[in-house]
Amino acid sequence: MTRPMADLVETLIEDERWQAARLEDLADAACRAVLSRLDLPAEGFEIAVLGCDDARMATLNADFRDKDRATNVLSWPAVELAPDRAGGAPSRPDPGPADMPQSLGDIAIAFDTCAREAAEQGKPLAAHVTHLLVHGCLHLLGFDHIRAPDAARMEALEVDLLERMGIADPYQ
DSSP, X not given: OOOOOOOSEEEEESSTHHHHTTHHHHHHHHHHHHHHHXXXXXXXXXXXXXXXXXXXXXXXXXXXXXXXXXXXXXXXXXXXXXXXXXXXXXXXXXXXXXXXXXXXXXXXXXXXXXXXXXXXHTOOHHHHHHHHHHHHHHHHTTOOSSSHHHHHHHHHHHHHHHHXXXXXXXXX
16 A cells, blocks of 8 residues: 655644744745755655644744743754755755655744744735745755855845745845
8 A cells, every 4th residue: 555645734723923924835835845945755755744823832942942032933954955065056955756755854934933033024924924934944854044145145036035935135
């Protein structure tokens, strides 16, 4: 007996406001766009996304980053893919078969912080959330923004991906 093909993104909604914001659709579109842009087969991977509120995000941020406050998005890569050299390309993950996809990791996103940031920046919530999901997915794939050359590479990729999705440059 074969296992049915898995979805790329498995979304867990803890805060019901994410239902109206269409988190499941936004996460699927963002993650598929990232994998497509990097020439990775979506059917070979899976990503878990948690849609939560600021209270839950503050707990996660404290537990995993020792920061006692909410943030907009957090990512936990399943495999370390970061480049050794600043500005270098991350390692490419190996896909699993379509019926047993390889986990890329987990993303958590906080509704309250995202809604507040979108309002402050005068952006549609969906555009801001899509940007943060693209950002989180890139983290799962070894991209980071701690070293300046890595940040430049990641930001350029985000801008390109979002433009392809019809979303304005979030850094302007």
